[in-house]
Amino acid sequence: MGSISVIAWMDEVSAVIAAEADHLTQLDAAIGDGDHGVNLTRGFLAVREAVASSGDLPPGRQLILAGKTLVSTVGGASGPLWGTALRRAGRALGDAPELDGARLADALDAALAGVVELGAAESGDKTMVDALRPAVAALRAAVERGASLAEALEAAGNAAAEGAQATVPMQARKGRASYLGERSIGHEDPGAASTALIVAALGRALSA
Amino acid sequence: MGSISVIAWMDEVSAVIAAEADHLTQLDAAIGDGDHGVNLTRGFLAVREAVASSGDLPPGRQLILAGKTLVSTVGGASGPLWGTALRRAGRALGDAPELDGARLADALDAALAGVVELGAAESGDKTMVDALRPAVAALRAAVERGASLAEALEAAGNAAAEGAQATVPMQARKGRASYLGERSIGHEDPGAASTALIVAALGRALSA
Amino acid sequence: MATEVSAASMRKLLNDPADVVKESLAGLAAAHARVLRYDAEAQILTRTDAPVSGKVALISGGGSGHEPLHGGFVGKGMLDAACPGEVFTSPVPDQMLAATKAVDGGAGVIHIVKNYTGDVMNFKLAAEDAADEGIHVESVLVDDDVAVQDSLYTAGRRGVGATVLLEKIAGASAERGDDLSTVAAIARRVNERARSFGIALSSCTPPAAGRPIFDLPVGEVELGIGIHGEPGRRRGPLGTARELAREMVEPVLSDLKPGGSRVLAFVNGMGGTPELELYLLYHEVDKLLRAAGLEPTRNLVGSYITSLEMAGASVTVLELDDELESLWDAPVDTPALRWGV
Amino acid sequence: MATEVSAASMRKLLNDPADVVKESLAGLAAAHARVLRYDAEAQILTRTDAPVSGKVALISGGGSGHEPLHGGFVGKGMLDAACPGEVFTSPVPDQMLAATKAVDGGAGVIHIVKNYTGDVMNFKLAAEDAADEGIHVESVLVDDDVAVQDSLYTAGRRGVGATVLLEKIAGASAERGDDLSTVAAIARRVNERARSFGIALSSCTPPAAGRPIFDLPVGEVELGIGIHGEPGRRRGPLGTARELAREMVEPVLSDLKPGGSRVLAFVNGMGGTPELELYLLYHEVDKLLRAAGLEPTRNLVGSYITSLEMAGASVTVLELDDELESLWDAPVDTPALRWGV
Numbered sequence A, B: 001m002g003s004i005s006v007i008a009w010m011d012e013v014s015a016v017i018a019a020e021a022d023h024l025t026q027l028d029a030a031i032g033d034g035d036h037g038v039n040l041t042r043g044f045l046a047v048r049e050a051v052a053s054s055g056d057l058p059p060g061r062q063l064i065l066a067g068k069t070l071v072s073t074v075g076g077a078s079g080p081l082w083g084t085a086l087r088r089a090g091r092a093l094g095d096a097p098e099l100d101g102a103r104l105a106d107a108l109d110a111a112l113a114g115v116v117e118l119g120a121a122e123s124g125d126k127t128m129v130d131a132l133r134p135a136v137a138a139l140r141a142a143v144e145r146g147a148s149l150a151e152a153l154e155a156a157g158n159a160a161a162e163g164a165q166a167t168v169p170m171q172a173r174k175g176r177a178s179y180l181g182e183r184s185i186g187h188e189d190p191g192a193a194s195t196a197l198i199v200a201a202l203g204r205a206l207s208a
Numbered sequence C, D: 001m002a003t004e005v006s007a008a009s010m011r012k013l014l015n016d017p018a019d020v021v022k023e024s025l026a027g028l029a030a031a032h033a034r035v036l037r038y039d040a041e042a043q044i045l046t047r048t049d050a051p052v053s054g055k056v057a058l059i060s061g062g063g064s065g066h067e068p069l070h071g072g073f074v075g076k077g078m079l080d081a082a083c084p085g086e087v088f089t090s091p092v093p094d095q096m097l098a099a100t101k102a103v104d105g106g107a108g109v110i111h112i113v114k115n116y117t118g119d120v121m122n123f124k125l126a127a128e129d130a131a132d133e134g135i136h137v138e139s140v141l142v143d144d145d146v147a148v149q150d151s152l153y154t155a156g157r158r159g160v161g162a163t164v165l166l167e168k169i170a171g172a173s174a175e176r177g178d179d180l181s182t183v184a185a186i187a188r189r190v191n192e193r194a195r196s197f198g199i200a201l202s203s204c205t206p207p208a209a210g211r212p213i214f215d216l217p218v219g220e221v222e223l224g225i226g227i228h229g230e231p232g233r234r235r236g237p238l239g240t241a242r243e244l245a246r247e248m249v250e251p252v253l254s255d256l257k258p259g260g261s262r263v264l265a266f267v268n269g270m271g272g273t274p275e276l277e278l279y280l281l282y283h284e285v286d287k288l289l290r291a292a293g294l295e296p297t298r299n300l301v302g303s304y305i306t307s308l309e310m311a312g313a314s315v316t317v318l319e320l321d322d323e324l325e326s327l328w329d330a331p332v333d334t335p336a337l338r339w340g341v
């Protein structure tokens, strides 16, 4: 059935965020303050190092470490949000030895709940929630209908990407972009865009 | 033989300086601080009004009034320099009833002496002196060889214009442009350019 | 990062764009060693005599790029510590916790939080951590920006100019020995009685981004901007200072609805607008306030809460009473505000 | 003027470009009525308690656009009066004479003159007029700019950053009751012991001209600029703050050849460079001075002598002795510099 290596996931996230940093920052410049790419690059680089050098921890502990590291290095809105997300995911996993499909669905559920609890964003507010929630739902559905983890991750990745794309026509109601009112319409939300990258990276962190 | 009306001269100067203000300012922006056109426009507008409303004064008094007005309204380098020039010209005239060719030559001699005394510029230093000195010399020569005042003024005007043009290849050694060192080469001196306009205006202030 | 950003790609005095904040803080500390200290490890600034035993401590923080806010306001009579984040990025809870611990004199610590999602969340996590360590933290939110309308459908009003006034006045309250709830109440009073509105005449370039956040042609103005280089609520043709002053003062007053007549008028530069223009704008603001029956008995004119080198200005009006006035006048000894000392 | 220049053609807060100076002065006076008065007729600023009987009076003046210089330095412990000219244009002798008469307390008046052809000539005419009226005027020339080389073939060194330090220190000397020749001698000592060097990262736009004085592409720097938006001595690629600091500090020190070890380090912004960068630059300057065996026991960092909204900075180093140090520390109460009061 396969499982996710947290180390590999964070490696992949760190690489793709760094590669897309400029694009994310430009998205943020359009409706925010132009730091989102830089923020996440700094954070996931630190996460990658922390996780890689943390020895032989169960995946739940690795995610908690990743979350704490994000909180401690990112700042801004995305730091506490993604930090809380990963910490909650880790706590949901507990000391489970493996991150398989069912556990991943639970973990991401917890992550989403943490983001919503801290940020109070609803679907349609033009935030990372608009990418994360459909991804979590797609993953859960795929796992429940017995799809392979690879298939489930593909479904989640697609849903996240579509969710991010769907933020373009939305008017922001949370975060910095909300200050623009109607002028926020017509731009992809940077946090949703990065969330799609982070979810898609799961597919590349799958070990047999 | 004809003579110069100070009122008409100041009228003409005021008009031509205002019309060329932008050009003078651009010349000053290249090697100075971009205010020469504005400075002289302000000054000669005030002079024109002062002289026009000063009643029936002899030309020497009118020139003294013009010079004082320039000093009081222009500031910068050009204010004291042209102010002193006109005051000295006026004093040289005394209470002479008319500003004919010979008197004009004396008056401009005194003006040049005043400028040199105050500013200590030598020919070739890339200043208004490079336009004024040849103009005064040409006027004096024309008057001495018995030319008409109109001819003398044309000669003076041409000499001033050539003198201004000759400042282009010079390296400035006085005033703000001198700070640029070799970078001042290749630009016409704004004060020489305005001096050429002021001298040329004499030709249009000639009454029969 | 995908693109190479270097000092030479911007009109900026810097070395590596990644080091701007740290190096600037080191310079601030070198220049003002009498007043404050820089802990490079914890990335915080504290007043040299911290912790002051028995005194309520005030800390604030936020993204960098708004200098002198907040670091320039650390010192006697104002902040006990500041937590500078990266440019336009909220600091992290670790900094706030370190600052809280460094300045706690036993009488409690106030966190002055500008109302931005990032700042609010990071300070929230820090306050939870501090509570775990037994430190009494009281958070005061600043949200004075009337340019943010429909705040039910937004992240709420932003904290802008009032932050400076609040830090000064609450700092004086703490300095004279008020207890935690008194200082917090005075701080909240300042926030309730202050309103602001800002405009931009140019964008600004965050060092790490390497290019301007938005394009604004000459002759146009962004109305209702915050302090993070973000575009404003709307864009319009650039009018005269007289017209612009009216566009700022009117929404401020109609929202503030001052009951009394005494106000503090704060004309703030966004970083790239020179004093010549700020005083010219102050002249217009002063006239408008008087025409509205208000007397600016106190004022502040200068660049105190900025957006890097953005051209523009904001106007903050704070309704005064005797106590706020005397707390404003009380001695202050920081790099950016100093009097009575 | 041939072209139409209006507020909307520039990124500036103004009404009519022709009124910028007057309206800004009115704002300065409205904001600082406690400290100074604006005589709109005579176009001068004077401290509220002028003339101070028996005190040597200090006046200075020059073109506007360098704010806070000089108007922001009028007040107790610094200037008795300032004469602001049009933007980048020396004031006229009438202003200087009016200022001289308004502040003369019977102990003589010092004219602090920055060494520019216009300033020198206008102050000279004013001093002659004052002498005619029986007022003892002593002129002190400021010429600290080492970027002007071969001064035999130029108008001589410009007066730049040292002006601020000189006005503060001579102001303190006058305030403590020194007589005319003592104050003048101290002022000249400051000028002799101070050197400056400035750089520009952008041009600036005088309101009446309506466009930038020069074009400077991003990535290039003008080295050896003055304060009138004029191009510098040469242009080069924009290096790091570290490299630029060296390009400024080296000519300053090699010309100053300090005998002692204590200096005042002044990092000045040209108007459009934010504090974040100025402190970063200060950090570099501080390190270079220490590496040269000098100790910056005093410093000043901020935009105090500017070129409108030009981006850039200058560095001034003043060699200190006990007396200069204590005069620097003496109380000062002006809009732009204030301590001890």
Ligand SMILES: Nc1ncnc2c1ncn2[C@@H]1O[C@H](COP(=O)(O)OP(=O)(O)O)[C@@H](O)[C@H]1O
Pocket: A028, A032, A033, A035, A036, A039, A040, A075, A076, A077, A078, A079, A081, A115, A118, A119, A120, A121, A126, A127, A128, A129, A174, A175, A176, A189, A190, A191, A192, C088, C089, C090, C117, C118, C119
């Ligand atoms: N309340 C919120 N709930 C969920 N996500 C949010 C919220 N506020 C902001 N975000 C997300 O954070 C992103 C911005 O992150 P970032 O640029 O790093 O922080 P900042 O806005 O502080 O500069 C937004 O694009 C949005 O997706």
Ligand SMILES: Nc1ncnc2c1ncn2[C@@H]1O[C@H](COP(=O)(O)OP(=O)(O)O)[C@@H](O)[C@H]1O
Pocket: B028, B032, B033, B035, B036, B039, B040, B075, B076, B077, B078, B079, B081, B115, B118, B119, B120, B121, B126, B127, B128, B129, B174, B175, B176, B189, B190, B191, B192, D088, D089, D090, D117, D118, D119
């Ligand atoms: N020492 C001097 N002697 C004669 N003319 C001078 C001298 N210094 C400057 N000038 C003239 O003054 C002109 C500049 O005038 P203006 O721009 O009005 O004053 P400022 O240089 O003070 O801005 C120069 O172009 C030059 O012709």
Ligand SMILES: [Mg+2]
Pocket: A028, A032, A033, A034, A035, A036, A076
């Ligand atoms: Mg952002």
Ligand SMILES: [Mg+2]
Pocket: B028, B032, B033, B034, B035, B036, B076, B176
């Ligand atoms: Mg000029």
Ligand SMILES: [Mg+2]
Pocket: A033, A035, A076, A077, C063, C087, C088, C089, C090, C118
């Ligand atoms: Mg941010």
Ligand SMILES: [Mg+2]
Pocket: B033, B035, B076, B077, D063, D087, D088, D089, D090, D118
């Ligand atoms: Mg000038």
